[in-house]
Amino acid sequence: QSVLTQPPSASGTPGQRVTISCSGSSSNIGSNYVFWFQQLPGTAPKLLIYRNNQRPSGVPDRFSGSKSGTSGSLAISGLRSEDEADYYCAAWDDSLNGQVFGGGTKLTVL
């Protein structure tokens, strides 16, 4: 059972905009930054969004993040077939004194 809650699946057609939610609590998202990772099959997770809404160099601006209260959100606009992957949110948890992850959302591009 993951500390952060994500929907297990999401889908969209090419060109669409999809959002993935991440729900936490006051001890993690409520008081710390939200991070997002993309994981393609057979590979390690890749940092996609840091500090709620910042993109590392090389990440397309089609990917954006936001945070409100104890929830975070990842939006992907102009959906492409190569965006089909698993997406994970993460945050520091002050009560657990450690990093926590969401259970992951499998994105399917129809």
Place this chain on the structure above:
Amino acid sequence: QVQLQQSGPGLVKPSQTLSLTCVISGDSVSSNSAAWNWIRQSPSRGLEWLGRTYYRSKWYNDYAVSVKSRITINPDTSRNQFSLQLNSVTPEDTAVYYCARVVGLTSPHFDYWGQGTLVTVSS
């Protein structure tokens, strides 16, 4: 460019010790701005942070509550690497294990990852 190269056995018997090593290139295990982590991933537990080692004038270790009694993470400055030891393993410890660098101490800014090692716990 930072690279992390993992090594270690892919099969461990129940009750024995799981041992993995992560060799760092392009950075130092003694960095004053990074921390060096172990994370695992399994279908049943998802992504799970296990612990970290870092240097801030002296060495520190932090471990996840779920494995705190069984885990040791050690830095090796002579080889610029760090290791994971997980004792008394059970089939529940079967997972892909990753090492990863994090920038800062209170955020999951995992910017570089190892390639992952599938460890199966089975007799």
